[in-house]
Amino acid sequence: MVQLVRDLMTTDPVVLPPDTPVREAARAMRDRDIGDVLVVDGDRLCGIVTDRDLVVRAMADRDDLSDCRVRDVCSDHVVTADMTETLDTAIARMRENAVRRIPVVDAGRPVGVFSLGDAAVERDPNSVLGQVSAAPGNT
Template identity: 60%
Template structure:
């Protein structure tokens, strides 16, 4: 039986506005134990920012994290899926576009995130990626 994205996605994604400082986004990620958040303008998806994006696109460029906005650090050319899309299609898109996280969008509004770890846990929970995906973070 085909499985749908909604069956394994992380719902109720954490979002920030495009003018939120990089420092604030980093604090949100730390406090919520997240590796990525969605950037929204109103209730419309504008981008996705990862912890790596914050480092590479902001900190490494010498920007002041309190003054630089997340709009300068997020990926805006996103691959998205719908909650009713087939999981196989979502995994294929992740592979084709070499992305680890895909926003789940319904009627233009973000409703979740599907991660490579989510897919790995569903497909092969005993794999190394599955193990890593459920492991507690190193702090």
């Protein structure tokens, strides 16, 4: 049976406007136990911010984060998957673009996030990545 991205994606992604302070994005990640937030301008997906982006693009270069916004640190070349795509298609796109997670869209609107961890839990649950991804967070 062919599996679709919508079957494994994490639904109800956190979406924030571009002018959101990075500290608010970090709090959302902590509070929801997630590693990314989507940046949207109206209904248009315009970026993704990961926990790594916060460290590498915000904290590493700034002593004061008070004026740092998600638009300043987001990846603006966003690789997406349609919710009706097969897992194989989405995984291949992730591999081609060297990304670990991708926003899932429906008619261009963000509806979820699909990660390598999601794929590993489903496809190879006994692998290290599958086991780590299935384990409860250590927050």
